[in-house]
Amino acid sequence: MESYIVLVISCIFVNNILLMQYLGNCPFLGVSKRMETAVGMAMAVIFVLVMAGAVTWVVNYYILKPYDLEYLRTLSFILVIASLVQLVEMFLKKNIPALYAGLGIYLPLITTNCAVLGVCLINMKEEYDFIHTLVSSFSYAAGFGLALVLFAAIRERILLARVPKPLQDTSIGLVTAGMLSLAFFGFKGMIH
Amino acid sequence: MVKRAVNEFVKGLWEEIPPFRLVLGLCPTLAVTKTVENALGMGMAVIFVLTCSNVIVSAVRNLIPKQVRIACFIVVIATFVTIVELVMQAFTYPLYLKLGIFIPLIVVNCILLGRAEAFASKNGVIYSLADGLGIGIGYTLALSALASIREIFGYGTFYHISVFGPSFKPFSFMVKAPGAFVCLGLMLCIMNMFKKK
Numbered sequence: 001m002e003s004y005i006v007l008v009i010s011c012i013f014v015n016n017i018l019l020m021q022y023l024g025n026c027p028f029l030g031v032s033k034r035m036e037t038a039v040g041m042a043m044a045v046i047f048v049l050v051m052a053g054a055v056t057w058v059v060n061y062y063i064l065k066p067y068d069l070e071y072l073r074t075l076s077f078i079l080v081i082a083s084l085v086q087l088v089e090m091f092l093k094k095n096i097p098a099l100y101a102g103l104g105i106y107l108p109l110i111t112t113n114c115a116v117l118g119v120c121l122i123n124m125k126e127e128y129d130f131i132h133t134l135v136s137s138f139s140y141a142a143g144f145g146l147a148l149v150l151f152a153a154i155r156e157r158i159l160l161a162r163v164p165k166p167l168q169d170t171s172i173g174l175v176t177a178g179m180l181s182l183a184f185f186g187f188k189g190m191i192h
Numbered sequence: 193m194v195k196r197a198v199n200e201f202v203k204g205l206w207e208e209i210p211p212f213r214l215v216l217g218l219c220p221t222l223a224v225t226k227t228v229e230n231a232l233g234m235g236m237a238v239i240f241v242l243t244c245s246n247v248i249v250s251a252v253r254n255l256i257p258k259q260v261r262i263a264c265f266i267v268v269i270a271t272f273v274t275i276v277e278l279v280m281q282a283f284t285y286p287l288y289l290k291l292g293i294f295i296p297l298i299v300v301n302c303i304l305l306g307r308a309e310a311f312a313s314k315n316g317v318i319y320s321l322a323d324g325l326g327i328g329i330g331y332t333l334a335l336s337a338l339a340s341i342r343e344i345f346g347y348g349t350f351y352h353i354s355v356f357g358p359s360f361k362p363f364s365f366m367v368k369a370p371g372a373f374v375c376l377g378l379m380l381c382i383m384n385m386f387k388k389k
Contacts, residue, residue: 020369024378025218026302071278074296075270082263111262114219114300121293166384167377170215182370 004135006191014188017115019180021121024115028148029173031106038152042145044106046138048088049116053137056120057130063174077120082111114152116146151180197322204326208332210303211376212383217303221335222293222372228351231339233287237280237295239325241272242304246324249312265308266299273298303331340373342366342375 011185017023031037056077058074064070087106093102110116123133154176163172207213211221224234248268254266277295280288288295298304307327312320344350346367348360365371 022219022223022369022372023297026216029215066328071274074274074299077364078266078270078299079263082266089295107381111266112300112302112305114297117300118293118297125293131379142344151195163202166381171377171380171384175379176335178373181373185368185370 002102004132005049007132007135008139011136012143012146013042013184016143016147016187017119017140018144019177019184020116023118024113024144027109027115027178028151031109032148032152032155032173035152035156037106038148040102041106041109042148044103044110045144046141047103047115048081048085048110049119049141049144050106050134051088052084052116052120052138053123053133054056054130055080055084056068057123057128058125058134066154074122074132077117081116081120085111086142114138147180147184151177154180193318197318200319201326204323204328204330205333206330209330210327211331212380213333214354215380216306217301217331217388218376220297220301221338222369222376223294225335225339225342225368225372226338227343230289231335232332232381234291234294235281235328235335237276237291237298238301238303239328240308240327240333241269241276241293241298242331243321243324244272244286245269245304246307246312247317247318249308250315250317250320253313259318261313262305264308265305265313269304270299276297301325335352338376338379342371346371381385 011017015021016026018028026046031041044120059076059080060070062072064073069076074147085107089100092103092107106131109157119137122140123136126136155173158176167175197202204210211217220234220238224230245265245268249265252264273296276298277288280291280295307323315323342348345363346357346365348354348356348362366375
């Protein structure tokens with residue numbers, strides 16, 4: 001039990017996927033201009049990442065490993081993620097239209113979100129078992145959501161501030177992300 | 193024709209230099225620019241993958257049905273990334289260890305898919321080759337520039353050669369995550385100032 005709690009805290013705060021591991025920065029800057037889009041993206045990532053983590057674990061240990069095909073990991077993982085996203089999209093469209101309307105446009109974007117592939121590869125590198133994979137995928141995604149929502153809230157405030165012309169938009173966004181990342185450094189002491 | 197190919201090549205070096213003008217592919221930009229060596233290694237890998245994938249994508253652009261083109265592009269890119277991964281594992285193992293997870297992650301680097309979709313799928317093989325080389329080299333230059341600043345201030349060295357001498361106290365903020373964000377943000381700001389003139 002203790003190992004799970006440590007894992008959750010380390011994935012959400014200490015090794016935050018966006019601010020500490022630099023993964024998934026394109027959507028981080030792209031969709032963080034408004035709160036609603038940020039929340040939508042965060043939900044979509046949590047949803048897809050947990051499923052992708054589970055499926056890639058199965059693919060790795062039941063297909064790639066027995067046949068010594070581990071060098072095909074990158075290729076197969078990205079295909080699995082792309083088709084999974086497509087599948088989820090079709091499933092939601094047909095069965096849960098309300099959720100589809102909420103996540104809709106963010107789902108296709110997730111295919112090229114490096115946080116998803118990145119977490120799947122980290123799970124394999126750390127050689128987690130199935131339950132640990134699920135927990136770590138969920139926690140990384142939750143950390144992504146947390147950072148994204150915090151950042152969107154700050155960015156909405158920046159709109160009201162008078163920013164010097166050359167610094168506007170992405171530039172001030174990156175500097176703000178730096179400050180946020182500095183704040184997340186404060187969590188470093190939580191786990192030894 | 194030669195002139196146009198040259199133009200496509202040159203635009204990647206300044207007009208559309210990623211990640212400053214095309215704000216794409218930020219994750220590896222932030223992650224591998226701790227030292228110039230890492231940045232150059234990453235840049236080389238991207239040049240190779242981008243050029244090859246651009247050529248292949250533009251060669252088969254008329255054979256691929258519109259609906260499945262993105263999936264096809266990703267397979268082409270992933271193939272070249274796997275090649276790079278195996279080659280680096282064989283010949284430059286220390287660098288491979290340092291770049292770690294960011295080599296397989298070239299697959300989802302938006303620059304590659306972006307160029308395949310926006311350029312290679314609409315233009316001929318020669319132009320796509322020029323575009324891939326230009327953007328790739330531009331990306332390498334940008335990575336090296338960012339890495340130089342971070343390495344010089346963060347470790348006090350440039351390509352492992354000491355710059356300030358032994359009395360310099362490294363400014364370790366620069367090589368940590370926050371330094372990466374702030375440094376890239378300020379570089380974008382400087383680029384914007386040039387654009388204004």
